[in-house]
Amino acid sequence: MQNLPSGVAIVTTGTAVGRRGLTLSSVTSICMEPPCVVVGINASSETHDAIFARRSFGVSLLGGARRTSRCALAAGKV
Numbered sequence: 001m002q003n004l005p006s007g008v009a010i011v012t013t014g015t016a017v018g019r020r021g022l023t024l025s026s027v028t029s030i031c032m033e034p035p036c037v038v039v040g041i042n043a044s045s046e047t048h049d050a051i052f053a054r055r056s057f058g059v060s061l062l063g064g065a066r067r068t069s070r071c072a073l074a075a076g077k078v
Contacts, residue, residue, distance in 0.1 A: 011039055013050050013057040020050035027059055 012021035022045060030036040038072060040047045051057045 007050045008062045009039075010060045010062060011047065011051075011057050012060070013047065017074070018050065020047040022047045027061070 007025065007027075009024055009027045010021055011024060012019060022041065024039060024041070026040060026048050028038045030038055039057075039059065041051070
């Protein structure tokens with residue numbers, strides 16, 4: 001699946017010490033007002049647990065020029 005072309009997003013939550021994040025290829029907009037999106041995150045992910053505990057997250061949509069950022073996050077180097 002890693003070779004399937006799609007848009008890429010990064011989902012993050014937390015602060016400097018407890019920050020968690022992951023890359024994903026599916027973000028669905030539900031409505032504009034209030035802004036609401038759906039993302040699918042595996043329940044066994046540390047990021048899932050952090051989002052559930054914090055009750056908030058951010059989504060960043062990345063262009064092709066940001067390949068280094070998304071690869072570093074996916075490899076756990078951020």
